[in-house]
Amino acid sequence: MKLIGSGSVAAALSKKEANAQETVAKAARGMPSPKIQDIQVIATAPAGLRLVVVKVITDQPGLYGYGCGTFTQRADLVVPAVEKYLKPLLIGRPADRIDDTWQMCYNSSYWRNGPVLNNAISGVDQALWDIKGRQCGVPVYQLLGGKVREAADCYGHASGSEIPEVIESARAYMAKGFRHVRVQIGVSGMAGYGSRGAAAKVEALHNDPVYEPAVYIRKALKMFEACRTQLGEEIELCHDVHERVTTTQALQFCKDVEKFKLFFFEDPLSPEDIQWFRLIRQQCTTPIAMGELFNSPHEWNPLIAERLIDYIRVHVSQAGGLTPCRKMAILGELFGVRTAWHGPGDVSPVGHAANVALDLVSYNFGVQEYSEFNAASQEVFQGCPVMKNGFLFANEAPGWGIEVNETLAEKYPFTGGVNPRSQNSERNKLNGGWGVIRRRDGAVIKQ
Numbered sequence: 408m409k410l411i412g413s414g415s416v417a418a419a420l421s422k423k424e425a426n427a428q429e430t431v432a433k434a435a436r437g438m439p440s441p442k443i444q445d446i447q448v449i450a451t452a453p454a455g456l457r458l459v460v461v462k463v464i465t466d467q468p469g470l471y472g473y474g475c476g477t478f479t480q481r482a483d484l485v486v487p488a489v490e491k492y493l494k495p496l497l498i499g500r501p502a503d504r505i506d507d508t509w510q511m512c513y514n515s516s517y518w519r520n521g522p523v524l525n526n527a528i529s530g531v532d533q534a535l536w537d538i539k540g541r542q543c544g545v546p547v548y549q550l551l552g553g554k555v556r557e558a559a560d561c562y563g564h565a566s567g568s569e570i571p572e573v574i575e576s577a578r579a580y581m582a583k584g585f586r587h588v589r590v591q592i593g594v595s596g597m598a599g600y601g602s603r604g605a606a607a608k609v610e611a612l613h614n615d616p617v618y619e620p621a622v623y624i625r626k627a628l629k630m631f632e633a634c635r636t637q638l639g640e641e642i643e644l645c646h647d648v649h650e651r652v653t654t655t656q657a658l659q660f661c662k663d664v665e666k667f668k669l670f671f672f673e674d675p676l677s678p679e680d681i682q683w684f685r686l687i688r689q690q691c692t693t694p695i696a697m698g699e700l701f702n703s704p705h706e707w708n709p710l711i712a713e714r715l716i717d718y719i720r721v722h723v724s725q726a727g728g729l730t731p732c733r734k735m736a737i738l739g740e741l742f743g744v745r746t747a748w749h750g751p752g753d754v755s756p757v758g759h760a761a762n763v764a765l766d767l768v769s770y771n772f773g774v775q776e777y778s779e780f781n782a783a784s785q786e787v788f789q790g791c792p793v794m795k796n797g798f799l800f801a802n803e804a805p806g807w808g809i810e811v812n813e814t815l816a817e818k819y820p821f822t823g824g825v826n827p828r829s830q831n832s833e834r835n836k837l838n839g840g841w842g843v844i845r846r847r848d849g850a851v852i853k854q
């Protein structure tokens with residue numbers, strides 16, 4: 408049987424094909440399994456936002472990888488989680504057993520599914536995918552089965568203090584070729600999400616920033632009306648409520664925006680109130696996006712399996728990296744839920760590259776959030792994904808295709824910040840944290 412088998416294979420192949428196969432087999436044969444020799448953490452803020460990137464170095468010269476572990480509001484805590492706990496666990500282990508390594512890291516703390524530990528695991532996980540891509544000489548998306556699309560259709564962040572500014576901002580994205588924009592409006596004297604508020608603060612019983620959900624909802628509805636009237640029907644509109652309204656307000660809001668035919672309506676509810684999604688589903692057809700705050704399968708599994716949301720918005724490093732999110736994307740495909748991975752400025756370019764890899768290989772991709780890489784970020788992270796006409800293209804170099812200039816990264820330490828929530832010196836003392844926003848009466852609201 409063996410002779411017959413080999414004979415028929417030889418007959419089926421031309422000499423040229425057989426030679427080519429032999430060359431490939433020789434190149435790959437006996438390729439030693441790389442071992443993890445060292446793990447380092449790069450903490451840098453080239454755009455003012457605190458980014459944490461993990462570098463896994465193998466025992467093979469020049470073979471290493473980078474992974475995003477950015478939890479910008481508590482960035483300093485991810486560093487020791489990697490250095491003091493994951494590094495001793497992983498030194499000397501094979502670098503090519505990615506899921507096995509993920510399971511080891513995930514289970515070794517016993518208590519799990521928290522943002523600090525998940526981001527630490529993500530840094531290692533994404534670095535191992537980078538290493539495997541570099542070892543094989545292919546981009547990571549090839550390791551995941553290859554492209555089902557050429558590039559990721561993205562949405563940009565249009566915003567303004569008043570409606571005309573929002574319209575102008577959206578038009579600027581449309582002029583650049585974007586087919587999707589997220590529109591956010593400020594509320595006079597209040598701390599609106601995704602937009603600068605007016606300087607004079609409304610009267611309140613405290614000195615912190617003020618936010619009143621009902622005032623915001625009324626203004627946002629006027630904004631959607633103006634967007635549809637002035638921007639037309641072709642542009643796909645997204646909006647982020649940022650879990651800032653009550654549950655009943657959320658339900659009514661979802662019904663009220665139904666007529667504007669949004670592409671998606673994000674985080675109308677907080678993760679603590681996810682059971683309310685059933686009521687939204689029963690009462691309107693507004694497409695719902697949810698999940699950037701999720702840490703755990705206990706949160707996303709029921710929403711996907713019960714088909715209660717339309718877009719899963721998970722922050723890939725927050726969920727533990729590429730490995731769990733690839734599984735999540737496939738779960739979503741089986742239940743008709745599309746992906747819209749979180750892509751703000753507090754995801755490192757390595758994390759954005761991981762998002763794009765998932766976008767390219769997932770049939771159920773919906774849209775990708777896009778944040779422009781500033782000049783300093785592109786110098787530190789060489790090989791960022793490239794934006795053209797609203798599409799984000801992967802770097803075609805092996806792995807993520809990104810090389811980190813570590814010397815330059817050191818020139819952007821965690822000081823100050825351009826995040827509007829931490830821009831003034833009073834907020835800087837919060838070390839990247841977001842401070843507090845209150846209703847007029849002083850009650851703290853979710854951010």
Ligand SMILES: [Mg+2]
Pocket residue numbers: 647649673674699
């Ligand atoms: Mg959001």
